[in-house]
Amino acid sequence: MFRRILIANRGEIAVRILRTCSELGIETVAVYSTADENALHVQLAAKAVCIGPPKAADSYLNQQAILSAALGSGCQAIHPGYGFLSENAEFADLCGKYGLVFIGPEGDIIRRMGNKAAARALMQEAGVPVVPGSEGTVANAEEAAAVAAAIGYPVLLKASAGGGGRGMRRVFEAGQMAASFAAAQAEAVSCFGNGEMYVEKLILQPRHIEFQILADSAGNVVHLGERDCSIQRKNQKLIEESPSRALTPQLRRQMGEDAVRAAKACSYRGAGTIEFVLDKEGHYYFIEMNTRIQVEHPVTEMLTGLDLIREQLRIAAGLPLAFGQEEVAFRGHAIEVRINAEDPAKDFRPTPGKTGFLHFPGGCGVRVDSALYPGSVLSPYYDSMVAKIIVQGQSRLQAIRRMRRALEELVVEGYPTVAELAHLILFHPNFLRGNYDTSFLEQHLDDLLQVSKGEEIKEKADD
Ligand code: ADP
Ligand code: ADP
Ligand code: MG
Numbered sequence: 001m002f003r004r005i006l007i008a009n010r011g012e013i014a015v016r017i018l019r020t021c022s023e024l025g026i027e028t029v030a031v032y033s034t035a036d037e038n039a040l041h042v043q044l045a046a047k048a049v050c051i052g053p054p055k056a057a058d059s060y061l062n063q064q065a066i067l068s069a070a071l072g073s074g075c076q077a078i079h080p081g082y083g084f085l086s087e088n089a090e091f092a093d094l095c096g097k098y099g100l101v102f103i104g105p106e107g108d109i110i111r112r113m114g115n116k117a118a119a120r121a122l123m124q125e126a127g128v129p130v131v132p133g134s135e136g137t138v139a140n141a142e143e144a145a146a147v148a149a150a151i152g153y154p155v156l157l158k159a160s161a162g163g164g165g166r167g168m169r170r171v172f173e174a175g176q177m178a179a180s181f182a183a184a185q186a187e188a189v190s191c192f193g194n195g196e197m198y199v200e201k202l203i204l205q206p207r208h209i210e211f212q213i214l215a216d217s218a219g220n221v222v223h224l225g226e227r228d229c230s231i232q233r234k235n236q237k238l239i240e241e242s243p244s245r246a247l248t249p250q251l252r253r254q255m256g257e258d259a260v261r262a263a264k265a266c267s268y269r270g271a272g273t274i275e276f277v278l279d280k281e282g283h284y285y286f287i288e289m290n291t292r293i294q295v296e297h298p299v300t301e302m303l304t305g306l307d308l309i310r311e312q313l314r315i316a317a318g319l320p321l322a323f324g325q326e327e328v329a330f331r332g333h334a335i336e337v338r339i340n341a342e343d344p345a346k347d348f349r350p351t352p353g354k355t356g357f358l359h360f361p362g363g364c365g366v367r368v369d370s371a372l373y374p375g376s377v378l379s380p381y382y383d384s385m386v387a388k389i390i391v392q393g394q395s396r397l398q399a400i401r402r403m404r405r406a407l408e409e410l411v412v413e414g415y416p417t418v419a420e421l422a423h424l425i426l427f428h429p430n431f432l433r434g435n436y437d438t439s440f441l442e443q444h445l446d447d448l449l450q451v452s453k454g455e456e457i458k459e460k461a462d463d
Helices: 011-024 040-044 063-072 089-097 107-114 116-126 141-151 174-192 249-265 297-304 308-316 396-409 419-425 429-433 440-462
Strands: 004-007 027-033 047-052 077-079 155-159 168-171 197-201 207-215 221-233 236-242 270-278 284-290 333-340 366-370 385-393
Touching: 004 011, 004 063, 011 027, 011 040, 011 308, 011 366, 011 385, 027 040, 027 063, 047 063, 063 089, 077 308, 089 107, 107 116, 116 197, 116 249, 116 284, 141 155, 141 174, 141 197, 155 174, 168 174, 174 197, 207 249, 207 308, 221 249, 221 297, 221 440, 236 297, 236 419, 249 270, 249 284, 270 308, 297 308, 297 333, 297 366, 297 385, 333 396, 333 419, 385 396, 396 419, 419 440, 429 440
Parallel strands: 004 027, 004 077, 027 047
Antiparallel strands: 155 168, 155 197, 207 221, 207 270, 221 236, 236 333, 270 284, 333 385, 366 385
16 A cells, blocks of 8 residues: 555545545645645645645646655655546656556546547447437537437537536527537637537436446456436536435446446546436436546445545555445435535625634534635635535435435535525425436526525514
8 A cells, every 4th residue: 555645636625535545544745726825635634735826727737746746755646636637648647657656547548538529439339328429529510510410409519528517508409509619619628728529419307327436457347326416507516316216226237237337348447437317218328437536426435335535545556346246235325415605696606705603514424525614715716615515314315304404504604605505405395206307406596596585584574
């Protein structure tokens, strides 16, 4: 096992990685931008190295600075977390060149699966169902329109390098194609520095179902069940749960097998996630693979009792998986709510600020992953997610009730968050029935905001 590793990330995931390292007796080196001088991950690490100014491009994406920090501090490996350099094949290659272990798959695997258009082709070859769409990329709006005419509208324009719901546009008719293509491509260029686009059929009101997998260097692959991530805003997840109410045991078995098949098809190594959309008729389609640890990985940890960061470290150190598929056991039901510093009433605009009074929930079956502390300052340069609340219960209803009370205990003062909205969602009849899809928030947001406004007025009147 490694003696010392560098964590090339910030926020809750840097803290999350640090915690497992500490349990395993691995020393950690943190990196930080000048905006993060006082961040929690800097304070908890054995050593911290400043790698540049606030802008991510100059710090958390600064490959040379990060490699120098790792080499200069005697690290043997780099954990990239999620976002930033986690799916950067060039960086994974560079680590190898300098004799550092990149805790994730090899550069070539990232190249094969990180390009979403290329991954589709590979999955098709492997016999995993993909959404009908273009073969590879489309060069311009005319080519996209030709594909759309062939598969039928509506379609979804997507960036090959996309992530975090960016670089994506729905197109309902030929007349919208030129403008949508230009908008999606411009966003892709500005977010990912890559304007490559492809086309998929837009699946109407699907569920987002993903499977967590683990693969070791010996070629053993297991899946750790699914996560239903259909409660989304702007194609980004807000609430995740497992098991999904949408899956029958048969569908679960089939999708799990396909997820393992997908990982084997690209000779995968490490922790990864195979994402599918599931339509109303029970057909599922591969949409992408995330070749890294995911934000919502604690949902799976709560269900299985495994520590996925530990598994990542073991696999990167060349150790075989210590269990097979039959030994993976699932316990009850788990739910995660992402607490973003955003204003739901203003199109989820980020609301940076300084944290005032802070109180995190606790008690039976509750876990909080966060890098917040009273007085910590949210920088506008980075992601707006400030905490994740995860609960486990014996049944789905117990988990929902537990999450409601956890959110009732939560106090984050200093800026608006999505906590109240999430709390209201946990009372919505469609959510309670498990009868929801990725259009849930689009459909119900106005009503939910109306409810919260009504409560505010009532409170003021009571005062
Ligand atoms: P998950 O499935 O883990 O929720 P997301 O796609 O929401 O994955 O992304 C996780 C995090 O990584 C988010 O903070 C998002 O902003 C960031 N992210 C995702 N893709 C990219 C990318 N290509 N470049 C930079 N950041 C990204
Ligand atoms: P990202 O890399 O940004 O995470 P994904 O390809 O995973 O992009 O898609 C993000 C979300 O967009 C999905 O969770 C789903 O809600 C929606 N989506 C993606 N592809 C389709 C599709 N073909 N039809 C309908 N919705 C889709
Ligand atoms: Mg995705």
